[in-house]
Amino acid sequence: MSSDYDIQDIKSALNTLNIQKGDTLFCHSNIGLFGRLKGGYSRDELCRNFFNLILDKIGSSGTLILPSFTYSFPKNEIFDPACTPSKMGLFSEWLRKHPDSLRSKDPCFSVVSIGDNSKFLTSLAPENSFGVNSFFDRFYDLNGKIFNLNFNAGSTFIHYVERKLKVPYRFDKTFKGRIRLNSQFEQEVNSTIWVRYLSDQNLEYDSKQFTEISIKNNLFTLSKIGRGYAGVISSKDTFNVISETIKVKPFFLTKGGAIPFFKPLIIAENQSHKNKKI
Numbered sequence: 001m002s003s004d005y006d007i008q009d010i011k012s013a014l015n016t017l018n019i020q021k022g023d024t025l026f027c028h029s030n031i032g033l034f035g036r037l038k039g040g041y042s043r044d045e046l047c048r049n050f051f052n053l054i055l056d057k058i059g060s061s062g063t064l065i066l067p068s069f070t071y072s073f074p075k076n077e078i079f080d081p082a083c084t085p086s087k088m089g090l091f092s093e094w095l096r097k098h099p100d101s102l103r104s105k106d107p108c109f110s111v112v113s114i115g116d117n118s119k120f121l122t123s124l125a126p127e128n129s130f131g132v133n134s135f136f137d138r139f140y141d142l143n144g145k146i147f148n149l150n151f152n153a154g155s156t157f158i159h160y161v162e163r164k165l166k167v168p169y170r171f172d173k174t175f176k177g178r179i180r181l182n183s184q185f186e187q188e189v190n191s192t193i194w195v196r197y198l199s200d201q202n203l204e205y206d207s208k209q210f211t212e213i214s215i216k217n218n219l220f221t222l223s224k225i226g227r228g229y230a231g232v233i234s235s236k237d238t239f240n241v242i243s244e245t246i247k248v249k250p251f252f253l254t255k256g257g258a259i260p261f262f263k264p265l266i267i268a269e270n271q272s273h274k275n276k277k278i
Helices: 007-016 043-058 090-096 118-122 135-141 157-164 208-216 235-245
Strands: 024-026 063-067 111-115 145-149 170-181 185-196 221-225 228-234
Touching (some): 090 111, 111 118, 157 185
Parallel strands (some): 024 145
Antiparallel strands (some): 145 228, 170 185
């Protein structure tokens, strides 16, 4: 069976992109879209190859973070950071199971990390997933980079920026649920996440315009791998592009941003959610 790419293609892409020793990388990934890796590797071997090559590139002082989101509380599910599977794809779930990785205890937006800054980025998750001292707040303070595999320049970090800038089309919503620790002890906690108003479907998140601006200004660099591509943009550049663009295009991060003279229908919603018993 013919292959779409090989190990050297991954190495070449990593060397082309703006990735340095000591970098802190937050990676949304869909590595299956690259196609067939030469050598006929299993899923486990495929993930291990990407992991090893990325870790070789950023070195022992670098940090790799993948989203391991579960959205447990909105789905009325108990969150167990040790056992609840990630909903964020093959590579994310592989890293979650890695014996040296650490996972945050955020019941909706947990992350899994390995490397020098992992403990700092995953410890003491606050109630608000996008607030002060959240993972995204700490990641920004470290001047981390968004490193996407088969995704555009958009990332969940953008919602942190939207909240910092107090966009009018999203709001904090609090969910109550339980976290299971050490496989037995359960703790009831609140989890506050940054959600869009449901009154207008055009307020749904869309990062197309953000990606176009970032590429045009050489802030989101891309490198082809097999059938797909990898891309990098810094958290600082992400913040700056959004904060400047949103002044003239206040809805450019939504589907409505592509509609001329868009005026959304925003109807207030309850800021807390009464979960069913779980």
